[in-house]
Amino acid sequence: MKTFLFLICILICFQLPAQDLEGAWKLTHQNGNPITDQEFIKIYQDGYFAFGAKEIAGNKFMYAGGGEYKLEGNSYSESLDFLTLDPEQVGTTNQYTLDFANNRIVISGKIKGEDLIEIWEKVSSRKDDLTRNWVITGRKRDGEISEMTPGARRTVKILSGGRFQWIAFNSETKEFSGTGGGTYEATDGNYTENITFFSRDDSRVGAELNFEYEVMDGKWHHSGLSSTGNPIYEIWSPYKEAYQPAK
Template identity: 65%
Template sequence: MKTLLIIPLLFFSICVFAQDLEGAWKLTHINGDPVKDKECIKIYQDGYFAYGNKEISNNHFLGAGGGTYMTEGEDSYVETFDFNTLDPKKIGTSTQYTQSFVDKKMVLYYTKKGKNMIEIWEKISDRDDDLNGTWVITGRKRDGEINTMTPGARRTIKILGGGRFQWIAFNSETKEFSGTGGGTYNAEKGKYTENIEFFSRDDSRVGASLGFDYAVKNGAWHHSGLSSKGDPIYEIWSNYRKAYLDKLNKE
């Protein structure tokens, strides 16, 4: 059955066409087997990607990874990890895939421990809004004053695309992972709502919704409301490429 499922995909993948990666994707098959017992959602936005995995039966967090990506030529696709909870040794390294598209499905071919692998991802949304992007936290208000911070090896980012969000706190030098969470969101008329679908620190938070006020001022996302613990927050998030990647490349 697996062979019958893979062969048509291999045949149709010859008809490769360019497709925009930005948005949200769901892993549906690995080597012909449907992915049933877990959910893996991957977001692409502004040259960055992040994914989170959970068990479907009990919402238990399984792992997360992400970093920068690039395409080379017609079918070469490369990921470079900033964080990877399942295999920290991959942090700072690059993995190359052969990539093709069938309708709204992305097929990735690669080798793992000497075994040929095929993953099939289905695009679930490419919804766009004024918060779509990859962001890094650069400021917090405390006691009425804004305290700014410069992103370094230790940083917290949030990626939003296709109606999905994921935040990640990590240190790319020490390979320390502090936490992640994600799910769906809505952003409209200055109101931002997160619907939590996975949370590495506490599975019981899955299903909760948090509402905030937001505004984009001079390209920065101002985010205010109450945290999951009920504490007041006011955060400033900046464009990740401008605030971190471009400065890193100049060093």
């Protein structure tokens, strides 16, 4: 633990000013322990974050969490919309200290009275046509578009740093319906997903899915075949514009 604290001191002493949190990050240490047999990927975009964790051997899904975040100086907070590890935390806000340190962030604080210190390393800050936090607002079936207004029950899809994660949940009932994520490419109307974790079926890890996309009037039109082989046509809207929580 002393070695771990010394590493944190070195990182913070050589921190770089005004780095950007948006993008994809990988957890490398937690409370002094290196993360070697598990993979935690966390995506930040448009004031929202999501993470997914799996076991590397066998690709077994472990847990996921996410919601809105705020960063002012090195004061950092997360307001949880979903958390499979501890659903009772949904709707609560946790306060932390966050320091940027040479392509890494150090997040420290207390969760339920227990110390938590994490080191995350930047995976990528890459941006493209679809870099955004989205929420589904429509589907096309038999040529007809049906629209929906997201409420407590919603499906979010966050893309940044070449990583994506979708999550279906209900923030009022704290019900979690599923999540999946991985890497993606979005170029010239072609969108490809490579699945690295999937809560409903670990055997889907490694699958590559190809779609067509177009951004029209600020909305993402997404079409192709789903992971089950069924045709889909989805419409995703920017989360901040489409989702208005109840006052």
